[in-house]
Amino acid sequence: MSGDDAGRASPLPVGGTPALVTGRRWFFPSALLHELDPDAARAGRRPRRTARDWVVDFSCFLLAVVVGAAAADALVDNPHVPPGLAVVDQVIGALACAAVWLRRRRPLGLAVAMTAVSFVSDSAGGAGLIALFTLAVHRPFRYVAWVGGINVALVPLYYWVRPDADIPYLVSVPFAVVLTVAIVGWGMFVRAKRQLMVSLRDRARRAETEARLRAEQAQRLAREAIAREMHDVLAHRLTLLSVHAGALEFRPDAPPAQTARAAGVIRESAHEALQDLREIIGVLRAGEPDDTGRPQPTLAALDTLVAESREAGMKVALDQRVEDPAAVPASVGRTAYRIAQEGLTNARKHAPGTEVTVTVTGAPGTGLTVRVHNPPPVGEVPHVPGSGQGLIGLTERATLAGGRLEHGHPPGGGFEVRAWLPWQ
Template sequence: MKDDSTAPHAPAFTGRRWLFPSAVIHELDADGTTPGRAGRRPRRTARDWVVDITCFLISALIGLASAETVSGDPGVPPGLAVADQVLGALACAAVWLRRRHPVALAATLTALGPVSVTAGGAGLVALFTLAVHRPFRYVAWIGGASLALIPFVLWLRPEPGLPYAAAVVLTALLTLSAIGWGMFVRSKRQLMLSLRDRARRAETEARLRAEQAQRLAREAIAREMHDVLAHRLTLLSVHAGALEFRPDASREEIARAAGVIRESAHEALQDLREIIGVLRAGEPDDAGRPQPTLGALDTLVAESRQAGMKVTLVHQVADPAAVPASVGRTAYRIVQEGLTNARKHAPGAEVTVRVLGARGDGLTVLVANPAPDGDVPPVPGSGQGLIGLTERATLAGGRLEHGPRGDGGFEVRAWLPWG
């Protein structure tokens, strides 16, 4: 019997169910209610026609062989033989309905077994179809009834030239073979559908992971852009504000402030080009300039002092050159953000930057400032910088804490793993 377990084309997805081009695969669902296109059953493909014709020919050949046996049996009245053959022909014709009504066809042909011997081939095809297209509970009831009727049928219609026990065993083996083959085809088909579903689910999960990686990359770039540009733009704001509120400043002071503004703008553009380079290249190592490390803290503090801040740097790292680049870059960004916030929210206050640690003990970074003198004009800010620094420190395996001190000042303290 031909195995019709595979479809020639891939399934089409309609949003809620899979629709397969083969009418046989369409019937694999438990209750046979899967709608086809526009609510109709899918049309038979060329492969389905080949399978259906093969099943019909098998039923007809078995029926013809049984009809000759019935006609040659002197114990069977002629009228009963003719009725047997007519019912067998109708059963063979009903095989064409096996896809649409597998349960009804198998039950009808099983009940027809004691009446018509020539319908036996169609009954085997019906049991095979039932096992392919319906769950085991249908096969158990109808297949069990068919097996139970075999001794009774062979008692009424003994097989000529074959002992009764041998005929029962042979017929039962043929019935079990049809049922077992159908269940094998069904399990194979279910495995194929499961593999298709797993493959499609794996593709979906891979796409979601790629989207998540892109989103995380965008967030990392956004944090980097905030950390890089906030420091430069704050310098621009401070010196531009000084020029605005001190129109009587000397020419040297104005020139110095203009120089700082020009240099800060140039550095901001350079940093922005780095970020754009990362976006284009996809890797942070492809940036135009090297990323800052712990050794760049002196330059950062010098820039802040040149902008008019009072900064005290206490550098107590045993071997600064041995600090990993990622840890040093994180420490640099923490100090940079702390100086930026102190410049905005505590202008004129002295800021203390302390960096200490050794291999195995970790790296501790402290940025603290006392309360500012007098009232501080409100400065716009969303607080995302400290949130980004906390996430950065956590991703590096460390921790970051920040908050007001008892004297009204503010403190940022971080610990980063080293070694």
């Protein structure tokens, strides 16, 4: 009995049931493995005995035989028992010991049967105690209370009908009651310990699942952030490439100075696009800090962006009303920079030749407002495909920063992107 259900518990692997069953199956009782395997429990499959189960069952059988043999030997020397009855008692005890092998399959039925058999057979006492212990381990308390209570109630009557030849009645009854209660208490303790193991395993599995979901969510958010960054950075550069490459294609007779200027813009834009792409790819290399990457743009870099757009041939008017752009928080300034960059990119694609106005106002406590407006284009504008992902990404950026972004056609015509960002 000591090895059956007391089972020395070891930490459960977080990896789940397969590692537990395949790696250390011999160490755990089959009943516990059945509880730890939800698929087997739902399918109603009977757990197979492990090597440990076979050892424990054989030990229980051997213990029942030893106890039964000792009781049979005492029964022969008892003058109150006729010889013929002693032989019948031994036969019943042998059958009870053989029935111990059924204790895992029918714990309740075996315990009830052993209650009746133990009352008429001294040799079945060991098997009865093992059956009662198994019932306490594998069944809820209500079954244990009924069967254990009947066993305790029958103890005085048993020793009254079949008194022990060597031990007085007043000693035999309390000893048997205490032994029965101890067996039941031990079995309930083992059951509680198993339930604790199952609870800890389920808790570990839930924690693992939650950790995996959090990791997946973090990866998804990181991918979205990288996608937004890649779109905002590369769209501006590639638009410059497209505009000036198109000018060279449709104006082959352009003056050499203009052609050289367009080629220089294409070369510089391609170089900058490659640099930006390397910087973004460096973010994807987990655990490898990008020491060679350029610093992220802030609001102070807005003048450089406007100058770059003017060199590319755009008409841009910058109305910078922030007294100290360097004092703007880096995250807010970077978001404002990306909004202005995307607004200039869209104006270059959909309203070429118009003068774009970029207005930045704000102060600490009131927030930062960024406005990019372009009037309607004059004449026919070549169709430039667009998916609208840039404006969607800008809206997400502003929302994540705690602000808001609006875009559309103002009453005076043209197109406008207007964003407000918090500035504590």
